[in-house]
Amino acid sequence: MGNSSSMLTQYDIEEVQEHCNHAFSQQEIVSLYNRFCQLDRNSGGFVASDEFMSVPEFAVNPLAQRLLRMLDGLNFKEFVAFLSAFSPRTNPQQKIEFIFKVYDSDCNGKVTFEDILCVLRDLTGSFMTEQQRQKVLTRVLEEAGYKPDDSFTLSDFIKIFDNSDLKMEVEVPID
Numbered sequence: 001m002g003n004s005s006s007m008l009t010q011y012d013i014e015e016v017q018e019h020c021n022h023a024f025s026q027q028e029i030v031s032l033y034n035r036f037c038q039l040d041r042n043s044g045g046f047v048a049s050d051e052f053m054s055v056p057e058f059a060v061n062p063l064a065q066r067l068l069r070m071l072d073g074l075n076f077k078e079f080v081a082f083l084s085a086f087s088p089r090t091n092p093q094q095k096i097e098f099i100f101k102v103y104d105s106d107c108n109g110k111v112t113f114e115d116i117l118c119v120l121r122d123l124t125g126s127f128m129t130e131q132q133r134q135k136v137l138t139r140v141l142e143e144a145g146y147k148p149d150d151s152f153t154l155s156d157f158i159k160i161f162d163n164s165d166l167k168m169e170v171e172v173p174i175d
Contacts, residue, residue, distance in 0.1 A: 008033050019077050021094070023084035032083065036076050046073050062122045066102050093158060100157045110151040113137065 013026050024032065039047045039054070049072040053059050061067065071082060084090050085098035103111040103119055120133050128136075138148050144160060146152075152160075 016077050016080050020081045020084040020087075021090070023087035023089045024080065029080060032080055033076060036079050046075055047079060048072060062125065063102065063119070066105065066119070066122065069105070070101060092162065096158050096161045097154060099161065100154050103157075110153060111157070112151045113141070113148040 008030060013029050016029050017024065017026065036047060037043075039051045041051055041054075049068040052068060052071055053064070058064055058067070071079075074082060085095055100111065101107075103115050105115055105118065117133060117137055120128075120137060121130075124133060141148060141150070
C-alpha cells in the first residue's frame with residue numbers, strides 16, 4: 001500500500017476492511033488512506049508519533065501521550081484498525097478492549113488503581129487535586145463493588161462497561 005490513493009487497489013481496500021471487521025465502508029477507507037498519506041510526511045509507509053502530533057485535535061487531547069504509545073509506527077492497516085474502535089459499526093466489546101489498552105499503560109494485562117488514577121490525572125489536569133482524584137476514584141470503585149487494591153483484567157472491564165451505553169464514535173469525512 002503505497003503513498004498515493006492510486007496505489008490503493010480494490011484488493012487492498014477489501015483486505016483493510018476485513019482486518020478492521022468492516023468498521024469502515026470502502027469510501028471511508030479511501031478517505032482514511034488519503035489522510036494517512038498526508039500524515040506520512042516521509043512517505044515511509046508508517047506514521048510516527050510526531051506526525052500524529054501534527055493533527056491539532058490529537059495534539060490537544062489530554063490522553064495524547066497514552067494514545068501515542070499505541071500509535072507510534074503504524075502502517076496503514078494498523079492505522080485503520082486503531083481508528084476502528086471509534087466507528088459506530090464496531091461492537092461494544094471491541095470498544096471496551098480499546099479502552100482497556102489505554103488504561104493498561106504497562107501492557108501487563110491488568111489495570112490497577114494507579115493506572116486509572118494516571119488516566120484521571122491526564123483528564124483532569126489541575127482542575128482536581130490528587131487527594132480529590134483518589135477520593136473520587138475510591139468511591140466509584142467501592143460503589144461498583146471493588147477495592148482500591150484490586151486489579152482489573154479485560155474481563156472485569158467488560159463486566160463493568162458492558163451494561164453502559166458506551167459512545168466512542170467519530171465521523172470519517174468522505175472526500
